[in-house]
Amino acid sequence: MYCYRGVGLDNVYLQNGYTTRTLSSGEEAVSIHDLEGLHAAIARELVEMSGEMDGKIFRFLRKYADMAQRAVAELMDVTVLTVSNWERDVHPVPTAAALLLRGLVKEILSGNAELKKAVDRCNQLDRKMRELERLQFADTEHGWQRAA
Template sequence: MINELFCTRGRSSGGHPRLYEGCGLENIWLVDGFSIIHRNGEELTQVEDVEGLHKAISLHLVRFRKALTGREIKFIRRTIDLTQGELAHQLGTSVQTVARWEKDKVNIPGPEDRLFRITTLLALSEPANFAKLIMEMPKNLDDLDEAPDRPVSFTHLSAADRGWVEAELEAA
């Protein structure tokens, strides 16, 4: 039996953003930068530049999420390529504490939260942009309210441009 592979580039059918389930987070949508692959009756999403996309998602989370969930902490930690032990060491806490944050057993306390965000910005942002992002962080976090999560969409620009960026979507 021959397995056929069908791909479509860009947006999902109907031109709507596609939920990015591969990251393990909720409310992350892709506007473009992916292919839909049909294999053995299943529809799979193949993302261009997954590393760049995960970097963009992580930067969004540390800059614009007031309280990080356990899944988000784990996602970011993996994106910046740290083990639980390495992150614990950098934040001055224990491996068990990091594990409890990632399992949503306890919330990450304020000082560790800020240091985690700074560590992430240092690992993922351009050096020339780092100081600006650090200075913006308190205002960005203070401006956020406790409203329900909103979907966040990302679009892929050419690598020569900026790679993955948060997309501005029209209201439906």
């Protein structure tokens, strides 16, 4: 049995589906068959778990959803530092944040990521709105002017 820590979780064990070999340095190397499938199986189990979500699970699911901390922070209207604190278990993951992330990952696993697409689109629109609010200036031959 192999304790798989490659996703940052301490409680994932593989009964099979991997091969090991000893390198010339004497270290043991492990090759996991169908790594993408393994990660999907782990994600499926984690989104169905009830109760509080710890930081390691939150980080795994965020990465599985292919979302940066910044994207999650924007989605949940918190700072990147807040997301980082959740993931490092400095502060508990709020129930609402856990439910939203579980919902996003469930959609991804089902092959229907419409909610994630909508969230991504909202984030894009929000960034554009912030860009429009931003006053940018350029030093031109006529002096400082608002940049286009």
